[in-house]
Amino acid sequence: MTVTADTNQHYDLDPELFGEFLDPLRKYSSALYHADTDTLEQAQRQKLRFVADRLAVRGGERLLDIGCGWGSLVVFMAEEFGCTTLGVSPAPRQHEYIALRAATAGVADLVRTEVGHFEHMTLPERHFDAVTMLGSIVHMPDPVAVLRRARAALRRGGHLYLSESCFRNAAARTAFDANDGTEFVREDIFGWGDLRPLSELVAAAEDAGFSIIAVDDLTEHYRRTIEDWIGNVDAAAERIDTHGTGMADKLRHYLEVANAGWGYTTKHYALTCRRAR
Template sequence: MTAPAASRLPEVPETNQHYDQDPAVFEQFLDPRMKYTCALYESEADDLATAQETKLRWIADTLGLRPGARLLDIGCGWGSLSLYAAEERGCRVTAVSPAPHQRGYIMDRAARQGVADRIEVVTERVERLSVPERAHDAVALVGSSAHMKDIGQVMRLCWSALRRGGRLYLSDSCYRNTARHTEFAERDGSVFVRDSVFGGGEMRPLSVLVAAAEDAGFSIEAVRDLTDEYARTIDAWMRNVEDRADRLDAIEPGLSAKLLRYFEIANAGWGFTTKHYALVCRKAR
């Protein structure tokens, strides 16, 4: 892969402090696969690890991942979907993250799991990402589009990357509607999450995501409301943070309180200010 010179976008940081921390931070409160977004609970008895495994299986089924399929995982986080697709579905994966810590972590796990030959990890911002046209069977944006400033550019990139008939899976937190976005986007809690956690980007209403997908050429196949699932996921993270506060604060003084503030702000808004949706699109032509 090639990318334009970094000087073209000097105002965009390479990554942000929250996501490029030592993986030991996230190991304290995430599931064993280190999936840092919404889980999918099938029963009241499901724990966090079970629900995250269910979510990965559902995404893979939704995208139709099968042996030999090529997946582009943009904003791959700690590699949960990329590693799952390579190990469990036999896919060839290009994972994209701007965080060097995440790249190192994914490649280490890929080597331990015997799938290093199936995964390429690109350390790059999506604004500078260049991918071969029509070379992928599926594209995933799992909880990552809110970290990206130009959603139109992102959707066009995804459309270009997919072969005809390929699918895009996008899930993210959204403002409930345009009025809520206007009212709450610049409030203290929203600014804290956007700038201190997301490192910029823009959380949008679902209507904006749908319009961007359609403008890029996609057909919308399905929308699923996962708001309640994410509230339960964050509850599980908060319990883990509280249980391991001493370990987190030993890594960085005050880190547990910062994480709890983020999670409390997120869970306070569900249904009133924010929603969490999964959007499935197809490149029909």
């Protein structure tokens, strides 16, 4: 299969739209809640620290983020841990924003980004201490090939953190991959994407040569994250609609569709893998 999404279609929209419903870091993936009173911003920072812990980041590592979004992870890792970070994204509008954020945070010398698809980039082998893929492999048609490239970029003993929403099993994929809600997200929001069962991602990581050292079920955390996003959409509906008539309703519908299946048809998992040899 050669089909790929040029970008998550969301990212072709005005960057300021995302500031209306995401946290101040503009992290567009699951947060991690420790308490009922946690705010979205607190939970997103807790999630980034969780990722750092899973990657065994202690300070000064070289990190590659595949599908870097609005730069929350690359800037955070540079600012909090002094990591030298490279973010990869096919969405041109994100890179200027990330450069500005890095400069504002005083870490412009540690944060670099490249526009393009990871599958087609030439990167140094055995160079990075850590690789992250938060919600990006769904847009890549050959997960084994992608994970082999990620492994090649890692030094021996380096870690990969991969998180993705998944069908809860192969039967759910067969039953729901072509339903109206899935097609709406694929056609109106994301562009091409292939939601897979966890078993396929585990097999792909193993076939790529990784040792899997942790699997975390973050489903409930993503459900709560999206609830917080919906609340922000409702609070900012008038401002969101300045980006396009009916934009708030469309965005709310997308988030409701995403939240409807958790635990029934879909789950959200994080895999931590190690290049052991």
